[in-house]
Amino acid sequence: MIDLRDLSVTIRGTQVLRDVDLRLHPGSITGLVGESGSGKSMTALAIMGLLPHRAQIGGQVMLDGQNLLTMSEPALCKIRGRRIGMIFQEPMTALNPLMTIGDQVAEVLRIHHGMDRTAALARARERLDRVGLPDPRFPLTLYPHELSGGQRQRVAIALAIAERPDLLIADEPTTALDVTTQAQILDLLAGLVREEGMALLLITHDLAVVAGLADRVAVMKAGEIVEEGPTETLFRTRSHPYTHQLFAASRHAPSRHAPATGSPLLRIRDAVREYRLPGGDRLRAVDGVSLTIGRGESVGLVGESGCGKSTLTRAILGLDPLQGGTIALDGRQVMAGRRMPRDLRARMQVVFQDPFGSFDPRWRVARLVAEPFHLTDRPAGWRDRVGAALSEVGLHPDDADRYIHEFSGGQRQRIAIARALIIRPDLIVLDEAVSALDVRVRAQVLDLLAGLRRSHGLSYLFISHDLSVVRGITDRVLVMQKGRIVEDGAAEQVIDTPSAPYTRRLVAAMPRIPTDWVA
Amino acid sequence: MILGAALAGLALIAAVLSFAWTPHDITQLAIADRLQPPSAAHPFGTDHFGRDILSMVMLGARVSIAVALVAVGIGAGVGVPLGLLAAAHRGGWLDDLVMRGNDLIFAFPSLVIAILITAVFGPSALNAIIAIGIFNIPVFARVTRGGALPIWTLDYIRAAEVSGKGTALISLQHILPNIANLLIVQGTIQFSLGILAEAALSYVGLGAQPPTPSWGRMLAEAQTMVTLAPHVAIIPGLCIVLTVLGLNLLGDGLRDALDPRLKVAR
Numbered sequence: 001m002i003d004l005r006d007l008s009v010t011i012r013g014t015q016v017l018r019d020v021d022l023r024l025h026p027g028s029i030t031g032l033v034g035e036s037g038s039g040k041s042m043t044a045l046a047i048m049g050l051l052p053h054r055a056q057i058g059g060q061v062m063l064d065g066q067n068l069l070t071m072s073e074p075a076l077c078k079i080r081g082r083r084i085g086m087i088f089q090e091p092m093t094a095l096n097p098l099m100t101i102g103d104q105v106a107e108v109l110r111i112h113h114g115m116d117r118t119a120a121l122a123r124a125r126e127r128l129d130r131v132g133l134p135d136p137r138f139p140l141t142l143y144p145h146e147l148s149g150g151q152r153q154r155v156a157i158a159l160a161i162a163e164r165p166d167l168l169i170a171d172e173p174t175t176a177l178d179v180t181t182q183a184q185i186l187d188l189l190a191g192l193v194r195e196e197g198m199a200l201l202l203i204t205h206d207l208a209v210v211a212g213l214a215d216r217v218a219v220m221k222a223g224e225i226v227e228e229g230p231t232e233t234l235f236r237t238r239s240h241p242y243t244h245q246l247f248a249a250s251r252h253a254p255s256r257h258a259p260a261t262g263s264p265l266l267r268i269r270d271a272v273r274e275y276r277l278p279g280g281d282r283l284r285a286v287d288g289v290s291l292t293i294g295r296g297e298s299v300g301l302v303g304e305s306g307c308g309k310s311t312l313t314r315a316i317l318g319l320d321p322l323q324g325g326t327i328a329l330d331g332r333q334v335m336a337g338r339r340m341p342r343d344l345r346a347r348m349q350v351v352f353q354d355p356f357g358s359f360d361p362r363w364r365v366a367r368l369v370a371e372p373f374h375l376t377d378r379p380a381g382w383r384d385r386v387g388a389a390l391s392e393v394g395l396h397p398d399d400a401d402r403y404i405h406e407f408s409g410g411q412r413q414r415i416a417i418a419r420a421l422i423i424r425p426d427l428i429v430l431d432e433a434v435s436a437l438d439v440r441v442r443a444q445v446l447d448l449l450a451g452l453r454r455s456h457g458l459s460y461l462f463i464s465h466d467l468s469v470v471r472g473i474t475d476r477v478l479v480m481q482k483g484r485i486v487e488d489g490a491a492e493q494v495i496d497t498p499s500a501p502y503t504r505r506l507v508a509a510m511p512r513i514p515t516d517w518v519a
Numbered sequence: 520m521i522l523g524a525a526l527a528g529l530a531l532i533a534a535v536l537s538f539a540w541t542p543h544d545i546t547q548l549a550i551a552d553r554l555q556p557p558s559a560a561h562p563f564g565t566d567h568f569g570r571d572i573l574s575m576v577m578l579g580a581r582v583s584i585a586v587a588l589v590a591v592g593i594g595a596g597v598g599v600p601l602g603l604l605a606a607a608h609r610g611g612w613l614d615d616l617v618m619r620g621n622d623l624i625f626a627f628p629s630l631v632i633a634i635l636i637t638a639v640f641g642p643s644a645l646n647a648i649i650a651i652g653i654f655n656i657p658v659f660a661r662v663t664r665g666g667a668l669p670i671w672t673l674d675y676i677r678a679a680e681v682s683g684k685g686t687a688l689i690s691l692q693h694i695l696p697n698i699a700n701l702l703i704v705q706g707t708i709q710f711s712l713g714i715l716a717e718a719a720l721s722y723v724g725l726g727a728q729p730p731t732p733s734w735g736r737m738l739a740e741a742q743t744m745v746t747l748a749p750h751v752a753i754i755p756g757l758c759i760v761l762t763v764l765g766l767n768l769l770g771d772g773l774r775d776a777l778d779p780r781l782k783v784a785r
Contacts, residue, residue, distance in 0.1 A: 354674055
C-alpha cells in the first residue's frame with residue numbers, strides 16, 4: 001500500500017503541493033481530478049521520486065513502511081518500474097520508435113531481473129497478450145509506427161505492468177485517444193486492477209472518466225486536495241464548492257436561442273478528396289460528403305481520428321482543392337489557394353485546437369489579431385478594432401501590446417476567437433476549439449461563443465471528436481465515419497436516440513456521470 | 520554575450536582603426552629590429568622583417584573580417600531564400616532541385632575547391648571571398664529549410680493561409696522571424712569558419728597577397744620561427760581564437776536577446 005502523508009513540494013519558492021494526504025489501496029482505483037496546474041502530475045512525479053532537483057520536499061511517501069522520499073537514487077531505481085509503474089498521456093512519444101515492442105517490454109524485465117533475452121521475450125509475449133495485443137496479429141517484432149494510438153497505449157501499459165507493480169500511475173492515459181479507444185483502454189485498466197490486485201492512481205481532468213471507473217476520488221486545486229471520498233458519495237454530495245464548480249462546468253451547456261433557419265450559407269455537394277498512399281494505393285479521405293449550414297446555424301461535425309474531418313475542414317477553408325464535388329459559400333464557389341477571391345475568403349475564419357501552436361510567438365497580440373485584415377485592406381482605425389475585438393472576447397484592449405506567451409490557454413483561445421471575429425466573417429470553423437481547455441475555462445469559452453453568435457449572427461461549424469462537447473453548442477450534429485456522413489440530425493436526437501450503428505457505438509463509449517448522481 | 524561582444528568588437532575596432540592609424544608603418548622594414556619580443560615600442564614585438572606585429576594584426580583583422588563577413592553575406596543572401604523556397608514547396612520538384620543542388624556542392628571538399636578556385640582565378644582576397652561564400656550557400660539553405668519545415672505544420676501558418684496570405688508573405692512574416700535564432704547561430708559559426716578558412720587559404724598562399732597582411736598569412740610566415748620567436752606565431756593565432764570565440768558567444772547572446780519569450784523570463 002502506498003500512503004502519502006503531508007506531502008509538500010516547493011519549487012523556486014512556489015508551493016506546488018501542500019499537505020497532500022492520499023492512500024492507495026491494492027486492488028482499488030483512485031481518481032485524482034483537477035485542472036491543469038493543480039499539481040496532479042506533480043503528485044505522480046513525487047511518488048516516483050522524479051521531481052526536479054531544485055524541488056524542496058516535505059512529508060512522506062510510504063511504501064510498505066519505507067519512506068520513498070529518503071531513499072537513495074539507486075534504491076529508487078529498483079522500485080521504479082518494479083513496484084511502481086507509470087503510463088503517460090501521449091502514446092506517440094512514450095515508446096522508442098527504433099525498438100520493437102517485444103524488446104521494449106523485455107527490456108524492463110532484463111533490467112530488473114537480469115533475465116536472458118529469450119525468457120524476457122516470453123514474459124513480454126505473455127504481458128502483451130494480457131493487454132489485448134494477442135500473438136498472431138501482434139508479433140513481438142512490430143515497431144511502434146505500425147500500431148495505432150490505442151494499440152501503442154496498450155504497449156505502454158504492458159511496459160508499466162511487466163513487473164506486476166503494486167502501484168500503477170496513469171497520467172491522463174486516454175486524453176489523446178478517441179472515445180471508443182478510450183473506453184477500451186479504461187476497461188483494460190480496470191480489469192488489470194481487479195485481476196492483479198494493484199493499486200491504480202488515475203490522473204485526469206475528466207470527471208466523467210473517474211465517475212465510471214474509480215472507487216475513490218480526490219479533487220485537487222492549487223496543490224491541495226480539497227475533497228476526497230468514495231466516488232458515488234463525492235459526486236452526489238459535492239460538499240466542497242470547488243468540486244461543485246467543476247461538476248457544473250463539465251455539464252455546462254450555454255443557453256441557446258431558437259435555431260435561426262436562415263437561407264443556406266455553406267453548401268457542400270458530393271465532396272471527394274483522395275490521397276495517394278506510399279504503397280501506391282489511394283485513400284479516399286472524404287468520400288462524397290454533402291452538407292448544408294444555414295445562416296446563423298451552429299453545426300457539429302463529429303468523428304474519430306482519421307475519419308476525414310480535418311481533410312474536409314481544409315477543403316472548406318480553401319486550403320486544399322477537392323477532386324470532386326463543390327463547396328459554395330453563399331452561392332459562390334470556394335477554391336483552394338490564390339484562385340479564391342479575397343472578399344469570399346474574408347467571410348470565413350477558423351479557430352484551432354492548440355492554444356499554443358495557433359500564434360506566431362514573435363508577434364504582438366495586436367498584429368496577430370489584425371492578421372486577417374490582409375484580406376480586406378487594413379482600415380485606418382485598425383488598432384481600435386483590435387481593442388474592440390479583445391474587449392468582445394473578455395480581454396483588455398491593452399493586452400494588444402503583449403506577446404502570446406504571457407497568456408494562459410483559455411486566454412489564448414479567446415485571442416484566437418478575436419482574430420476570427422476581427423473581419424466580421426459569416427462562418428467560423430471551430431476545429432476542436434475547446435478540447436484542450438480545462439472544464440471551467442471551456443464552459444466560459446462556450447458561453448462566449450454562444451453570446452457572439454447571438455450578437456453577430458454567426459454560423460459555426462464545430463468540429464470535434466467528442467460528442468458531449470458538441471451537444472452543448474450546436475443545433476445540429478453530423479457524424480462522420482470513414483469519409484462519409486453517417487448521421488445527420490438535431491443534437492439531442494443524435495445523442496439520445498442515435499440511429500446509425502456507428503453513432504450508437506460512439507454514444508455508448510462516451511464516458512458519463514450516471515444521471516441519478518446528478519440530482 | 521557581453522564578453523563575446525567585447526571580443527568581436529575589439530577585432531572590429533582594430534580593423535576600422537587600421538584605416539586611419541597604426542602604431543607603425545608596416546611597409547617600413549627595419550631588419551635590425553627583427554624578431555624583438557614585446558616591448559613598450561612594439562607591444563606585440565616585431566616579426567622577421569622588423570615590422571610591428573600590433574600594426575600587422577590590426578591590418579590583418581581588416582582582411583580576415585572582410586573576407587568572413589562578405590562570405591557569410593553571400594552564403595546567407597543566397598542560401599536563406601533558397602531554403603525558404605524549398606520549404607514552401609516541400610515535397611515538390613523545386614524542393615528537390617534546390618536540395619540536390621546543395622548536395623552537389625556539399626559533395627566536394629570545400630577547402631580543396633576553394634584552393635582550386637583561387638588557383639584558377641589567381642590568388643587574391645576577392646577570390647577567397649567568393650570561394651568561401653559559395654560553400655556557405657548550401658549550409659544556410661539546409662539550416663533554413665530544416666528550421667522552416669516544422670514551422671510550416673503549425674496552426675498559425677494555417678491561420679495565415681486562411682487570412683489569404685501567399686507562401687512568399689508567410690515565409691517572410693512568419694517563417695523567417697521564427698528561424699532567425701537558428702540563422703544567427705549558424706551565421707556566427709560560418710563567420711568563424713570563414714575566418715579560419717581565410718587563414719587556411721592565406722596560410723597556403725592563396726588568400727590575401729603580400730604585402731597585405733592577414734592573420735592566416737602571418738601564421739604561415741611565422742611557422743619557421745616558432746622556436747626562435749614564439750610570439751610571432753602566438754599573437755595572430757590568439758587573435759583568430761579570441762575573435763572566433765567572441766563571435767560564438769555573441770551569436771548565442773543575440774539568439775536569446777531576440778526571442779520575446781526569453782525577455783520576460785529574465
